[in-house]
Amino acid sequence: MVNEQPKRTDIGTLGEFGLIDRVTQNFPSYHKSTVMGVGDDAAVIQAGEEQLVVTSDMLLEGIHFDLAYVPLEHLGYKSVAVNVSDIAAMNAVPKQITVNLAISNRFSVEAVEALYRGIRYACDSYKVDLVGGDTTSSASGLVISVTAMGTADAELITRRNTAQKNDIVCVTGDLGGAYLGLQVLAREKEVFLSNPNQQPELDKYNYVVKRQLRPEARMDLVYELRDQQVVPTAMIDISDGLASEIFHLSKQSGVGFRIYEENLPIDQQTYETAVEFHLSPITCALNGGEDFELLFTIRQGDYEKIKNQADIHSIGYAQSLDQGLQLATKAGQLVDIQAQGWSHFTSGEESS
């Protein structure tokens, strides 16, 4: 009856990050308290002396998770952690969250309680207060939409567009594990479906499976950087893969990057699982999503302060934009880094 469109452009044609840019252009700004809107890990709002950072992410059944192998408690935890990770990427301290939940009638009260138990664990772990949200029914799958708010002094907030040439590029933790955890879980699901009596063998994959099911926001390293009095020149969290995130930093800061393959942090179990799946561990580290580690740049003068921190790895440096995004391989070659992302459309999750 309505909504017939004379012209029809496929969403895929706009590319992975084109849609949000296109539909939000020309939106006005009415309030001087709006310091920064669309385009970073979180929005920034002036709130008295401090600045408030706000981020919001939605997880959908069948797109972001499969309840066949994702325990609801872990899902609740993860839905908070991924939002806290965006707050961490702004170098801010998370304070409050709201949770919107849509569930179908097939869910029991106990199932919702399990989900909220996970949310509660995350609230305890990251010291955030659950302050609101609504619960409604869903005609199909489970949907969780979380909004997180945090605060920081203006001079501590780290954006994506402020990396400078010669800055050192750092990454926290290790990469590629969450992606391989997903491969393991998908394989075990297939085994289970073909033979329901066979128990899944997950013990030898415990690390990568945990990386997928119950990721942590790296608030510990935000606090560590504060202790060391290091303010990154730019920061982003790795939700769509290192290559995709470094592409954002490059595009928004107007610098190129050179990354050294030998410096990419890859856990032993991640490495072995990749080999077992006939995947390149380096490709998994570059393009595997959902590790929720932090990618940031620091001034060279700050390197001494973080070089002994076991969970922070310097992986390269910022160069001029015309030198592009390069991976220096162990064999000594320079190859261009492709930002494949880790997407949910044909190619197409847009994330803030």
Add this chain to the structure above:
Amino acid sequence: MVNEQPKRTDIGTLGEFGLIDRVTQNFPSYHKSTVMGVGDDAAVIQAGEEQLVVTSDMLLEGIHFDLAYVPLEHLGYKSVAVNVSDIAAMNAVPKQITVNLAISNRFSVEAVEALYRGIRYACDSYKVDLVGGDTTSSASGLVISVTAMGTADAELITRRNTAQKNDIVCVTGDLGGAYLGLQVLAREKEVFLSNPNQQPELDKYNYVVKRQLRPEARMDLVYELRDQQVVPTAMIDISDGLASEIFHLSKQSGVGFRIYEENLPIDQQTYETAVEFHLSPITCALNGGEDFELLFTIRQGDYEKIKNQADIHSIGYAQSLDQGLQLATKAGQLVDIQAQGWSHFTSGEESS
């Protein structure tokens, strides 16, 4: 494989508002900036001198709207308006919103643009800045989750739990129209499905249809009350129907209410449409949802300041709790008001 629950309690057994209460009980509060959490139209967070109010609502295709008769532009507008309405119910001024969107591949770029055009109109209308959000794909229907933030001085913020005995109860605008608009649209859809060549006849229902498709948050009356220097003693927006909302005010404030049937504001078209559908106009006014008018209580001494305001109607008064919730009919009888709500589970939308 996982998520098997030893005990299974149907969600319906907890009643309409029991689920959120149950799963969020015992959540700790870590931050003194958390002034008020779950349980009102919006959360309240201290932000410098002012207080920040935050609310979040999710609209799902097949539950909250049917794209067969809801134009995307109106849907975009409504998704913002319903959240601004929660800010209005706190007597605060809306400032920023974030929008999370999940869409399936069947949506075109032009469809998403139409949706955002409506969001933009609402941003212009209510003077709010779009500051973030993410867009992802959906395996099934369209999902929109909006978070709205506003500010107010602490002494202006109106809660649900502060109505006092003898306060006058007021309602803005008129009631029942949005519910009857939905009935009209649903009937026209049936007509269209059985005979696609027949054009829908909506002209004589233009007011009630607009109430359903493109509701307004009553910020105009929030500003009017400020101009008159009236701070309501309690306030809530009418999303689930007057009876349901007055039940919330009663429960949370610990007072009863007497409402006069003859004072309930019902538009002529609403009245006539109700009669045509063999529905009681009074029942529609009491239990029809989605009018997004404001229900509030004021001190008797403030009555003079608002009595000439055409869009504010005094409909009764607060009495002691043991006198209950009563409707004084035109025939002079006192009948108990049942809080039926307007729900999306068997019975069961939980709203903040």
